[in-house]
Amino acid sequence: MTQLTNSSAAPLAYPASRGKIIVSGVRKSYGRRGEVLALNGIDLVVHEGEFVCLVGPSGCGKSTLLRMMARLHYPTAGEVRLVDNGRTHLAAMVFQNYSIFPWKTVRKNIELPLRTLGMPRAEREARVTRLMERLGLIDFADAYPAALSGGMAQRVSIARALAVEPQILLMDEPFAALDAQMRRVLQEELLSLWQEDRRTVVFVTHSLEEAILLGDRVVVMSARPGVIIADHTVPFERPRRPEIRGTSEFAELEQRIWSQMRVEVERSEQ
Amino acid sequence: MTSSAKVAAVTAPSATPDDAAAKVSEILIRPRRQETDPEGMVRRRRALSLSLGIGTPVLLLVLWQISAQQSWIDTRFFPAPAMILTEAGEMVESGMLVKDVWASLKAILVGYALGLVAGVLTGTALALSTVVRFALEPLLSALYTIPKLAILPLLLLIFGLGELPKIILIMLGVFFVIWVSVLEGIEDAPPTYAEAAQIFGINGINRWVHVILPGILPNLFTGMRIALGTSVLIAVGTEFVNGDEGIGYRIWPSWSLFQPERMYVGIVVVAFMGFALTWIVKAIGALVAPWAPRQARRHSE
Numbered sequence: 327m328t329q330l331t332n333s334s335a336a337p338l339a340y341p342a343s344r345g346k347i348i349v350s351g352v353r354k355s356y357g358r359r360g361e362v363l364a365l366n367g368i369d370l371v372v373h374e375g376e377f378v379c380l381v382g383p384s385g386c387g388k389s390t391l392l393r394m395m396a397r398l399h400y401p402t403a404g405e406v407r408l409v410d411n412g413r414t415h416l417a418a419m420v421f422q423n424y425s426i427f428p429w430k431t432v433r434k435n436i437e438l439p440l441r442t443l444g445m446p447r448a449e450r451e452a453r454v455t456r457l458m459e460r461l462g463l464i465d466f467a468d469a470y471p472a473a474l475s476g477g478m479a480q481r482v483s484i485a486r487a488l489a490v491e492p493q494i495l496l497m498d499e500p501f502a503a504l505d506a507q508m509r510r511v512l513q514e515e516l517l518s519l520w521q522e523d524r525r526t527v528v529f530v531t532h533s534l535e536e537a538i539l540l541g542d543r544v545v546v547m548s549a550r551p552g553v554i555i556a557d558h559t560v561p562f563e564r565p566r567r568p569e570i571r572g573t574s575e576f577a578e579l580e581q582r583i584w585s586q587m588r589v590e591v592e593r594s595e596q
Numbered sequence: 597m598t599s600s601a602k603v604a605a606v607t608a609p610s611a612t613p614d615d616a617a618a619k620v621s622e623i624l625i626r627p628r629r630q631e632t633d634p635e636g637m638v639r640r641r642r643a644l645s646l647s648l649g650i651g652t653p654v655l656l657l658v659l660w661q662i663s664a665q666q667s668w669i670d671t672r673f674f675p676a677p678a679m680i681l682t683e684a685g686e687m688v689e690s691g692m693l694v695k696d697v698w699a700s701l702k703a704i705l706v707g708y709a710l711g712l713v714a715g716v717l718t719g720t721a722l723a724l725s726t727v728v729r730f731a732l733e734p735l736l737s738a739l740y741t742i743p744k745l746a747i748l749p750l751l752l753l754i755f756g757l758g759e760l761p762k763i764i765l766i767m768l769g770v771f772f773v774i775w776v777s778v779l780e781g782i783e784d785a786p787p788t789y790a791e792a793a794q795i796f797g798i799n800g801i802n803r804w805v806h807v808i809l810p811g812i813l814p815n816l817f818t819g820m821r822i823a824l825g826t827s828v829l830i831a832v833g834t835e836f837v838n839g840d841e842g843i844g845y846r847i848w849p850s851w852s853l854f855q856p857e858r859m860y861v862g863i864v865v866v867a868f869m870g871f872a873l874t875w876i877v878k879a880i881g882a883l884v885a886p887w888a889p890r891q892a893r894r895h896s897e
Contacts, residue, residue: 358635394625402632406625416623 344409346494346526347372347395351404354390360402364390366551368404377520377527379537381587382547383594388530389498391552395528396496411493415443418492422499424479426471426486433458433467436486443490450489457485461515477508484516497529501536513539514568521565534580534587538562539571546586549594556586675857680864683857692846697865699841700831703759704873707766708827712820714767715774722775723782736775744769744826745833752838762834762842769826777819781812814888817881821874828870843869 347370354365364387372378380388393399394406396419410416418439426435433454440450458464461481471479480500487495501509513536520527520540531537537544538560546556558579562570570576630637657677663669664676671679687693718736722729744765751761785808793799793807835844847862881888 354631358638360634397623397625400625400628400631402627404627408623408625410621410623412619412621 344374345371345407346374346376346409347528348407348409349391349394349404350407352391352394352401352406353403354387354394354399355402363551365401366553368552368554370545370554370557372526372528374409374526375524377524377529377540377542379541379544380528380530380547381532381534381537381544381583382552383549383587383591384532385550385594386547386590387550387552388547391547392496392498392528392530395494408494413493415439415490415492417494417496418487418490419496419498420480420483420487420500422502424471424476424483426479426482428471431468431470432463432474432482435471435482436463436489439486439490453489454485457489460519461485475508476504477512480504480512481515484519488519491525493526495525495527497527499530499532502532509533509536510568516540517566517568534583535571538576538579538583539566539568544583546583547590549590555590556583558583672854673856675860680857680860683855684861684864687858687861693861693865696841696843696846696862697869699839699845700835700843700866701869703762703834703842704766704827704831707763707831708770708823710763711767711770711823711827712774715771715819715823716778716816718771719775719778719782722779736772740772740776744772744830748834748837757838759839762831762839765834766827766830769830770823773819773823773826774816777815778812781815782808784815785811810885813881813885817877817885817888820877820881824873824877825870828866828873832866 349368349370352365352368353363356362356364364385368391370378370391380391382388390399394401395408396417398419408416427438430438436454436457437450440453445453455464455467458467461484463478463481463485466474466478471482474482480503484500501512504512517540527540529537529540534544541560544558544560545554546558547553548555560579561575660669660674661677664671664674664679684693718732722733747768748761748765751764755761755764789807789811793803798806831842832844832847835842836848839845843862843866847859847866850856850859850862
């Protein structure tokens with residue numbers, strides 16, 4: 327890992343430094359003979375309470391890596407370890423296409439995992455109501471997802487994930503399908519939501535701006551076969567305000583990461 | 597920084613009082629058999645699918661044969677498969693079966709072709725002209741719900757006995773499925789296609805050839821497959837009550853003549869006929885519209 331252009335010497339911006347997700351030597355290949363190599367030797371530690379953003383060109387395997395952490399995909403070699411403290415649900419996921427059920431109202435969608443986990447009715451209703459209030463969904467509580475805009479649908483998806491109070495929150499390009507303004511609004515909401523409870527988050531995105539605004543670390547992956555080529559610690563202190571987007575420090579970091587990524591994006595085109 | 601060092605650091609029990617209460621455990625996500633031996637998995641899966649796909653019907657046939665031989669089941673109603681096979685052989689030898697199949701097939705092919713053409717023309721006309729549409733759609737939709745076999749007596753009355761009522765009835769059955777598919781195909785086409793055509797001046801006959809007709813093909817072929825089932829059903833149903841040849845004619849009197857073997861031969865032959873016709877329509881569909889999304893994408897991975 328010596329080739330990494332990381333700045334790990336900087337003091338960590340997050341309190342705990344215990345590993346929550348430990349990825350070691352993960353490779354993933356597709357095809358009957360494993361002819362398509364998607365991930366080639368990934369080592370990554372995500373610490374408890376840390377917000378880690380994965381960026382990289384399309385097809386670099388960042389979503390695959392994320393889905394392994396969710397046990398939706400499995401590695402061809404190597405392993406992913408999740409440390410479960412046994413107190414709450416281990417991992418929840420927010421999908422790009424929302425993946426909320428069209429046949430359930432907003433309230434029922436958010437409530438469903440709590441119901442199947444066996445939480446008493448009064449308790450889960452209180453929790454769902456609180457979340458809907460927090461995310462501005464309360465007026466849509468009894469609406470069906472078909473009536474919602476993309477931004478609202480993704481709020482439902484986020485609320486559903488937060489409802490189970492997961493130890494690990496996995497987000498797979500959650501804002502990619504939204505328009506630019508809605509994306510900004512939701513980024514800012516997520517930023518303030520996360521700063522309230524600081525759970526472990528792994529966030530896959532195409533947007534460097536999003537990654538720097540939200541993340542404690544920005545992990546850059548190469549074009550396929552994906553490897554980690556850089557691991558940046560984001561220097562802005564917490565709690566952060568969205569206004570940091572306008573600072574020169576922000577722009578410099580974005581430029582620095584982009585210059586690393588640009589080569590990879592061009593390579594992935596070929 | 598090796599991976600084992602990292603893991604050791606994590607597995608060491610932490611001393612915070614918080615963790616003492618709840619049980620800390622580790623979830624390991626490691627390669628499964630699918631990942632370590634993907635080729636073997638595909639091979640095993642294929643072998644399993646093939647052996648069960650063939651094995652299950654064979655096993656059922658063997659069970660049936662044994663049950664019949666042991667008289668566990670009443671062979672008057674469920675004759676042994678071997679008996680049915682013998683009967684089929686005799687029916688082929690005497691030329692009866694070939695004649696029956698041809699009689700049914702001929703009516704199906706002619707009626708189907710007529711119904712298809714009429715259905716495509718009508719569906720297109722309905723989509724093309726609002727006047728035609730307002731005039732005919734409510735009427736056609738209302739007629740759609742009439743079971744086609746219900747008007748057989750009327751057709752017999754008008755056209756008399758013979759082949760014609762059967763062909764007309766098949767044609768009607770096919771027609772009603774097809775015009776709906778065509779109309780829906782044109783209606784459901786994303787408006788952006790028409791918009792793109794308009795912007796680039798693709799109009800008139802060119803619009804039909806290059807944009808509208810290709811667009812309805814997937815829908816049309818789905819309709820054509822459904823219509824096949826309808827046409828076989830109508831053919832058999834018509835032959836039950838009218839005519840002197842055809843598969844339906846062969847199946848129907850078998851119960852009163854107490855020839856269950858013959859009945860089973862008829863049922864199996866009809867099933868094969870439907871299967872073969874469906875396969876042909878599917879193959880033509882794949883040839884004509886290779887770009888269409890595949891229907892059942894099972895057995896993928």
